[in-house]
């Protein structure tokens with residue numbers, strides 16, 4: 001088996017040269033911090049791209065981790081499969097090709113860690129659909145929730161992003177106002193919402 005770091009480095013280079021959006025170098029430490037804290041056993045990732053974050057999650061989770069990751073693009077899923085097959089996690093990561101909003105509904109069992117990183121305008125829908133699949137102590141992490149500074153109005157939002165920004169604001173309200181979760185918005189990278197489900201007696 002080749003060295004994990006070399007594989008990850010090759011994927012970063014592929015992402016850069018082919019303009020594939022993968023979690024950036026400022027958001028990634030937050031993702032890893034949370035995964036290392038939770039050491040999840042069952043992970044759902046929404047938005048595989050080339051499998052970069054799926055492999056990083058696998059490498060920092062519990063030894064028995066199983067990951068379901070959802071990707072719309074057949075081409076990206078094929079690239080992800082090829083990279084993942086070169087790792088020690090090839091039997092631990094399943095890629096489901098198709099629209100995530102539809103494929104979430106076909107999943108069963110419970111997830112203790114969910115990483116939302118696909119269509120930004122669909123985040124509220126993803127959360128609502130994922131909710132019944134969460135364990136009692138699940139963590140849900142969503143990337144890009146501050147979307148280029150537009151979500152908090154730090155920058156004037158171009159018309160083409162207005163719907164995305166509206167939906168991301170809706171997502172932040174949805175998780176922040178849900179008293180079953182403690183949500184922290186981390187400003188690193190493009191902004192990450194970290195929502196930790198609270199023990200029932202501690203519901204806010």
Ligand SMILES: C[S@@+](CC[C@H](N)C(=O)[O-])C[C@H]1O[C@@H](n2cnc3c(N)ncnc32)[C@H](O)[C@@H]1O
Nearest residue numbers: 022023047049052053071072099100117118119
């Ligand atoms: C930001 S990239 C994911 C990056 C990946 N999580 C990482 O950090 O390595 C978002 C991915 O979501 C996929 N995507 C967009 N809309 C989708 C949808 N409706 N269903 C499933 N995947 C979708 C895109 O094709 C893209 O590959």
